[in-house]
Each structure stands twice: as structure tokens, then as C-alpha cells.
Amino acid sequence: MIIYPAIDIRGGKCVRLTQGRYDDITIFSDNPVNMALQFQNAGAKYLHVVDLDGARGDTDNREIISRIAKTLSIPVQTGGGIRTMADIEEILGFGISRVILGTSAVKDPGMVGEAVKKYGNRIAVGIDARNSFVAIEGWEKTSKIKAVDHAKNMEALGVQTIIYTDIATDGMLSGPNILAMSEMVRKVKLDVIASGGVASLKDIRRLKEAGVAGVIVGKAIYTGDVDLKKALEIE
Template sequence: MIIFPAIDLRGGNCVRLKQGKFQDENIYSKNPVEIAKKWEEQGAKYIHVVDLDGALEGVSKNSHVIKEIIKATNIPVQLGGGIRKIKDIENVLSYGVSRVILGTSAVKIDGFVEEALKTFGEKIAVSIDAKKGYVAVDGWTKTSDIKAIDFAKKLEGLGLKTLIYTDIAKDGMLLGPNFKELKELKENINIDLIASGGISKKEDVEKLSTLGLYGAIIGKALYTGDIALEEL
């Protein structure tokens, strides 16, 4: 199972939010590039970057930082946040991003995922952010009436190879992941599944690995020191 250290960008800083609430922000570093280098030094094989400004406003304000992270490290970077047009995908791939994560756009824009998958194939991942089993959109501020598991099956049918599943209620709370929903998803779809949200201790990671997941994204617990990346 690949461990993805998360770098969430807002206003050029490395931050963490609680349950995706923009008013509940902690700035962990004003130098995200140094953080990326640190995770690589500690053995990370892949970095997960989220452009929070992009997620909220649909426009990236952190492209310079993302380019710097890619330049300063030798491991692949996957990026999500505010990618809502084919042109946006082309843009971030031109920075050297290895995999592009679609979120809100995958739910709201008809035909967008199909077009993205046809054009860019395995370079596309989709992030399902869920609240009580339903898909949330617009930087997690709204919940749709689409069931996460149904949406995941639909995406698999379109040819998606990588799916990220975040339980919003758990995110940034250090309360442990939603093992029940992750297990159910894993049993119902046959694509690479990455868990995100609430991973707070080494035991969580061990338990996730028994589910046969492709990866786990860890954010806050790395910044608070509750999990040591090198140890994992």
C-alpha cells in the first residue's frame, strides 16, 4: 500500500482544515516546497497535493508552488483542486504532475470525466468526497443526492483506474478512517482505491492495508507527529 503524504495549499502556505471547513485552518508551514522535500527524504514514494484555493474558487492561486514542488522532488505528484476543464488538466500535466484528481467537476459537469479518461487515460483519478455515504461537492460545502457507491460503480464503468475516497466527517479530526464504507467500496468495485480522511495512528494504516487498498493519504497526523512517516 502506497502512503501518500498530503500537502494542502492555501494562499501559498501548507495548511490543514478540519472537516474541510475553510474557517477552521491551521498553517503548518509557509514553505510547502521544504515540506515536500522532507517527505521525500523520509521515504515517501508519491506526494498528494491539494489546491484548496482552486477547490473553493475554481481558479488556482498556487501554481507557482506546485511547479516548485515538482522541480524540487524526484517522486511523482498527484494534484487535485479546482480542475474543471480539459484545459486545466492539460495545464497541470504540463507542470509535470503525474496524476490529476477530479472532484466537483466529475459530479457536476456532464461528460467531463468521460472526455478526460478518453484523452488522458490513467493520468486521471477521481476523488469521491462523501458525507454519510453521499457525494459532496464545491469544496465540501454541499452534499448531493448521489450515493458514493453508485457513483464509484459508474466511474469504473467509464474506465477509471484510480479512485480516492474521503470521508469528510473524519477528515482532519484524527478519529480514524471510515473502515466500514471503505470495505464496502473495495468489495463492490475493482479499481485502485486510495483511502483519505481521519488516518490518525499507525494501527489505522495497518488495518487499511488488510483491506487490500492501493494507497492511503495521510495529512494532519504527519504534521502533528501522531504518525512518523519513516516508521511506516
């Protein structure tokens, strides 16, 4: 299992949202590149970066994401606003190890298939669930597709890795939705990276027991609820 410290970028700053609400934002750092370096220095083996502006169609943060990839020696995965093959090519060209497709995987599954054929496991799909249904466009809309069904569709296209986020718990420090994560692990043969709600080392251990391939830890690192070095020992 891999622990992924998370950096969410909005307006060039490192921030956290609560339940994905753009009106409930906390700024943790003015320098996402420095924050990424701190995580690497703490021993992180992989970094998770989200372009929150990109998720709403703004590409201004890409230069920062490129700098993170070029500065770090560990692999970086990123998502948010990656909608076309040209976007994928541009971002992988920065030296990013894996791109995460979200809205585009719902609206254009054919492109996911094409991307997987070309780039293999460098393509992951982000599945963000609100009451079991897939949310899209920076979580501002909810589709009629069930998260588990969407995961099965992605599996059929050759996707190997999904990042599964439970929106209700994200940024709440209330503990992850273990039931939803366990169900997803059982129903697909994919590597499931769990995201949302991690507030303690115990939460990380419970997710490991549920069989996830990775855990994304965001707000809890910034608030000090989770000591990253201790979390990395659970891997």
C-alpha cells in the same frame, strides 16, 4: 499499497482543515515546496497535493504546485479546482503525474470520459463522502449521488483510481471509517486510495487489511501522531 503524505495549500501556505471547514484551519508551514522535499527525503514514493483555494475556484496556488512537481523526483498527484480539459492539460504540463477530478466528475462526467481516453491512468477521481453522499465544491455542497454509485459510474467511464475521503473523519485524528472503505473496495474493481482520519500506524495497517491501494496521511504526520518513516515500512 502506497502511503501518500498530503500537502494542502491555501494562500500559498501548507495547512490542514478540520472536516473540510475553511474556518477551522491550522498553518503548518509557509513553504509547501520545502515540506514536499522533507517528505521525499523521508522516503515517500508519491506525494498528494490539494489546492484548497482551487477547490473554491481560485487558481493562485498553481505556480507553487508547478514548483513542487519540478523540484521533486517522486511522482505527485494533485486535485482542487481542476474543472476543464484546459486545466488538466495545464497541470499535467507542470510535470504532475496524476490529476484528481472532484466536482467536475459529478457535474460533467462526459469530460471525465474524454480525459481518460486522452490521458489514461493519469486521471483519478476524488470522491468525498458526507453520510454516504458525494460532497462537491470544496465540500460546501452535498449532492444526491451516493458515493458507491458515483464510483461505479466512474469505473464505467474507464477510471482506474479513486481517492475516497470520509469527510466526518477528515482532520479529526479519530481513526478512519474502515467500514466505508471496505465497502468501496468490495463494490468496485478500482484502486481505492483511502483518505480521512488516519491517526496511527494501526489505522494504516487496518486500511491495508481492508484492501485499499493507498492511504493518504495528512494531519497525523504534522502533529507527530504518525512517524512517516515507520508508516512507509507498512507499504
